[in-house]
């Protein structure tokens with residue numbers, strides 16, 4: 001059964017195409033070099049400029065940029081007051097950081113299953129696993145489609161939980177007309193090169209809550225303050241500062257901030273192109289009974305970070321691994337997002353067992369992330385469609401047999 005599955009004939013293309021790639025133009029390069037010639041490489045004016053820009057784009061009141069999306073999640077959990085003995089609910093269909101951030105704070109991640117059609121965390125499942133120990137929910141906008149914020153917020157309000165939105169995929173998306181980032185208690189972003197906009201490594205926490213904002217500023221820089229109003233002792237002199245909490249160094253550099261400011265100018269174009277590609281894929285794959293499309297909820301006007309090809313295995317004679325290898329043989333190099341977090345040995349050793357979230361586990365067996373990025377040409381998109389169609393037809397299972 002597990003032999004490599006390669007279709008007959010020549011590959012649909014001669015050169016490899018990958019599932020994601022950043023887009024850097026001359027304006028980006030110039031923005032970075034200008035900082036290199038300036039007085040500040042870090043803690044300079046580009047940080048505030050970027051934070052203002054993120055607020056303007058998303059409608060959030062406050063933004064705190066930081067070194068990466070994982071740091072953003074850690075700081076958000078800290079600001080939410082997550083600590084020893086608490087539970088934090090998240091989805092297993094995500095990058096490990098969405099659960100690791102609870103562990104960083106000494107809390108216990110609790111996994112809630114997904115909605116099998118949207119692939120996002122199911123608010124009913126969140127309610128089902130909420131306990132007296134639950135402190136926060138980390139809800140991931142998987143692929144860039146918004147989680148059901150109204151339902152999640154209603155639950156979090158009624159049980160006095162903090163809603164942290166892991167928006168690593170979500171920049172550019174709107175939920176019920178408002179940009180994600182201005183709705184949950186805190187929303188975290190990531191600017192890794194595979195994400196929609198990048199600065200190499202980078203992250204941010206967005207919030208409308210001033211208390212969280214002040215805490216995030218402290219945690220970003222060691223828990224140190226220069227604000228006399230926050231100090232316990234009288235200042236010794238103009239150099240004086242105090243450490244009043246245990247924070248980290250999670251700062252972003254000004255080179256990164258300048259790059260991201262320049263990237264954000266292109267967000268409308270990035271968003272438009274991603275939507276076009278998703279539409280073209282959906283139209284093509286919607287005709288194939290071997291493929292199941294991800295359900296799009298009307299509340300989310302989605303800028304997609306990932307395109308998930310879900311295989312209808314009943315209609316195929318091959319499994320996901322073989323389909324994946326067949327795509328590689330066509331020079332379409334894909335990925336899989338994600339291995340359920342609690343499958344990892346680290347989580348197994350903490351006592352998590354397979355079977356916790358059956359819908360997430362089933363999804364994992366059936367998915368492949370196809371190439372999706374701004375610089376893809378129409379030809380690239382057609383090559384992906386031709387390759388998927390070729391393989392789906394070649395390994396079609398006739399149900400009447």
Ligand SMILES: *Cc1c(COP(=O)(O)O)cnc(C)c1O
Pocket residue numbers: 068069070071094095097098140166168169189190191192201202203
């Ligand atoms: C990328 C990603 C992160 C982590 O972001 P980094 O910037 O790589 O630390 C967290 N959650 C999700 C869902 C991600 O995709």
